[in-house]
Amino acid sequence: MNSAAGTSPHPQTVAQPVSRRRGITERYRLFLYALPFLVLVFVFSYMPLYGWIYSLYNYRPGFKLSDTPFVGLQWFRSIFANPTQTQEVLRVMKNTVAMSALGILTSVLPVAFAILLSEIRSMRFKKTVQILTTLPNFISWVLVYAIAFMMFNVDNGLINKLMIELGFQDRGFNYLANDSHTWLAMILWATWKGLGWGAIMYIAAITGIDQEQYDAAKVDGAGRFRQMWNITVPGIMPTYFVLLLLSIANFINNGMEQYFVFQNPINKDHIEVLDLYVYNTGMLGTNFSFATAVSMLKSIISIALLFFANRLSKWVRGESII
């Protein structure tokens, strides 16, 4: 709270440079442009972090912090309370890492989608595809599951009916209660839902490529694939790398809505990612301090990964993104 009060003198300094611009160096002038935004970030993103202190207490909302018992690192330690639980956490982490890794591997798909779409000549077709492929993004996972159940259920599912009619199966099969390719299935669903939407950014990036480059290449007699490879791909690479690094840092946060609706006792061993596990065991609802401890750990891991990825980028590409 004190450091927040410290920012209050700034408004006057912001107003001054208008008249006395020459007196202040370019460096600070640029900083002052950014300052109001930095203050916003501080207020809305950093100030709530005071809540991290709850992880050291046995805190209950509604009480003063001083009235609740201090427990030190107990909540952090309780994540690895005993061997069986450690095993559970390891299993969950394995899923988390696997799903994130697959997510990163499939992150090239929107790029390919955007490049291929840019090759479509018919404007109307292109526009229609662009709009309609974003549709799944707007359907909530609850409804996506309803659709999945409609397609894959045993009695009446489209797929089962088809397979039986074609003679591949002699009886209905519960595709959803099946643990053989859980990770892959989840990635496929996520790809279907997010591909069109994710490609928007790359479509924009392609639009930003200087048209002159293509014209020049055509004069040089470069074919379609050559143009794609030599102009389009390098043109959207910066955007791709930024997003890639961001997703590496997001390794541990896979969210849970998708996994929550698709989970069942059979695929649970492989579908339970960290967020879902914490939710399933009911720890978030009842235990405020524990929930804080978990989200704190996640934040720290993410930021560590971010800087690690940044190093990697510096080493591989010679430039950092942050």
Added chain:
Amino acid sequence: MVQMKKKKALTASVAVLLAASLAACSGGNNNNASPTAAPSGSASSGASASASGSSAPQRDAYKIDVFSMLSNFSGEQQGWFAKVVKDKFNLDLNIISSNLEGGGDVKFSAMMSAGNLGDLVVFGDDGQKYQDAIKAGMLLDWTQDGLLDKYGQNLIKYAPKAIEKNKVNFGGGSKVYGVGFDVGEGDGPSEGKDMTYNPNLRYDLYVKAGSPKIVKMEDYLPVLKKMQELEPKSDSGRPTYAFSMWQDWDGNMMMNTKAWAGLNGFDEGDGFNPGGFTLISADKNEVQGVLDEDGFYMRGLKLYFDANQMGLVDPDSMTQKFDDVVNKMTDGQLLFTWFPWLNTYNTPERLAAGKGFALVPFEEERTFSYGNNPYGGNRIWAIGAKAKHPERVLEFLDWMYSPEGTMVANYGPEGLAWKLEGGKPTLTEFGQQALPSNPTAVPDEFGGGTWKDGMNQINNTTFKLTTINPETGDPYDYTLWTSTLAQTPNKLEESWRAAMGGATSAKDYLQKNDMIAVNKQIFTGTAPEVISDELSQKQGQVSQVIKQYSWKMVFAKNEAEFDKLKKEMISKAKGLGYDDVYNWNKSQNEKVFEYRAK
């Protein structure tokens, strides 16, 4: 340059704005309560409470926030119930549902942090949250300024023991912070025509199969198999099953399996403590662990496993949601249900054709009944400490604890769905169409909209509906009114009654044959003990294992796999601390047994 100046002016003003709000922020530090009072404009609560006389005929419109942990509706109460409350109390009910808004306890935590739980508060149980709210001063003490004596005459008259229980258990013997739900007097079972758990079969098929005798619960399987052979397809041509289950309602264990314990007189929770890994007998001092080899839970799992081997279990059980099961029931894909309330198959047309579900008990059955509880159940009605006019909130709550209020809150004002004939309630034509909760259009003078949308959405009861309304001599529950019972039975009912020795309802039959285990309610003088965070963490993890393995066992390929999974479940659950939670549950249950003896 002009543009630059503008931009700078803008940025400067943003910064000033932020600085100002920061100042406001640090100002609020020394007083937790002050910032919350400001937005709702209820700063003047103390002064106005005494000023507004509730006896004044025309009172100011007053919108109260009803924070309910049991409601599945959020927003302003609509329709006929809104009109009743408006006309009588000039109140508007703004319902906040913790489950719809944020889910879990997040909304509760936020409101606790803000220091205001709304005006009328409904707690899902009397555990941690209720006790915390009292400790943190979020709830109003009804004895303050003699509020309860002045505005709570019905509560004092009709729920004295429930008030006393709250005073002793939660208010240190002098203060009253809330009152429990489902207050009821009398020994026998507390349910209406049907019990909560009833083995219901497609009765027409059961008769066609020759009405075989059923002694123990496993005997249902061959009968159901025969029924399935008699009717292999539903109305729309889909396969029929005995058991179609769903997993989204599973709490500490597999809910559909626990139902078998319920049919044998055991249930999770003893009526005083919240549930865990023990199954408690309703009327004997017996406790079973969920994982007990010879317990009803394990027996239920074996039953489903056998049923699955016979092709009686819906293969979609693990992946479908509750909604899908209801749709299957409506379509006629099911032959069995544990719960009478799941029965959407019995439409008037089918009943007239003699088709439908009805109770087919097994001889060993001892159905769990929750029993009448004069002390009130563990779902709590309370009033927020920051309520602007607490007396008007209490007055409203008090009305719901009156015979008149109970009738109106459940079945609407007299003259709409019911009327009095010779002092006895009778359903009107509208009532026959609309009840229990159909989207029948309500006339404008009663508030318009549909019956269903206009129903009381707070979703907590006051009196147990099966208790006798002192003003009419009939129970509150419309299915038990003399006039309703006198209605001519439909074709299915007729044949069922004839076969069951003239019993008029499922409860009637079970009661006459001593097949109900009634849970005895107790008065402890202490609040239920709250589970420690450590144990609750263990409980969360162990229940995951139990649920997962239970389902896997049901769908195991063969006996060997079933046994292997069972062993795995037990060792994994124990590794995560099953015994600790079980022992704690058991010790709490045993305390209850001591009180039962008193």
Added chain:
Amino acid sequence: MKIRSSTGDKVFHTFNYLFFAIFTLLCLFPFYYLFINTISSNDLSSRGLVMWYPKEIHFNNYLQVLKLKGLSQAAIVSVGRTVIGTLATVAGSAFLGYIFTKRKMWARTFWYRFIMITMYFNAGIIPWYVIMLKLHMTNNFMAYILPMIVSPFYVILVKTFVESLPEVLQESAEMDGAGTMTLFFRIILPLIMPIAATIAIFSAVTQWNSFIDTVFLMTDQKYYTLQFVLYKYLNESNSLAAIIRSSGGAANVDLSKMQTATSIRTTVSMIVVIPILFVYPFFQRFFVKGIMIGAVKG
């Protein structure tokens, strides 16, 4: 410039068109399926008998949802927060992203990281709520706008995009004596239109779809948004399950009382998606053609 297409080109195009046609159908069908179920007989739909085409068409579901109390006010709030919020987000991220490309800025890397890492923080909803409360952001329309102005992700997008532009442009303008602001409005803004449009779409959809802030911050119905009013319906079956689980499971539930019909819930999700589909083509024109940097220069 048109070159006669080779066989390879033809094959490529055929496959390309085919791929997009199939994928588009895959994306469209579920949506179509949900839609025909909302206009078909509710009874048939609940029994899963509506699959390929609508049966016994009616629009009662839509009429019923549109009759909900407070819906028009909520729609106004939603449009308001979407339009104002999007403008603020686009302006904020474009400007800040541009400033961060300036290597001369004091402690640039530090401040850039200062903003970036907030993407990975999660203080939890309660501390956030308490801060918002203290800032008087409850029952305040500004709560929809102010926190959204700086969005690290969009700032990064702009920064990356600007950095990929030829530096010559800015340098030559600076030679001519243009200041930071002039440069931003004259040169940068027109060039970053495609990424600005992307951000606009993303942030408009985010604004349109968010409800968590309304859940916690708004108690006055004046500030309810469309998504808030409607999302509660989507959440009903989960919420019902949660109520039952927390009360020991299998309590005597009056089912029909607790839940709105599935058909209504599906209708609700149609109603929030359809406006997006109408607005989307407006943004599309920013993507369609590559920008001629030469043209801007000249």
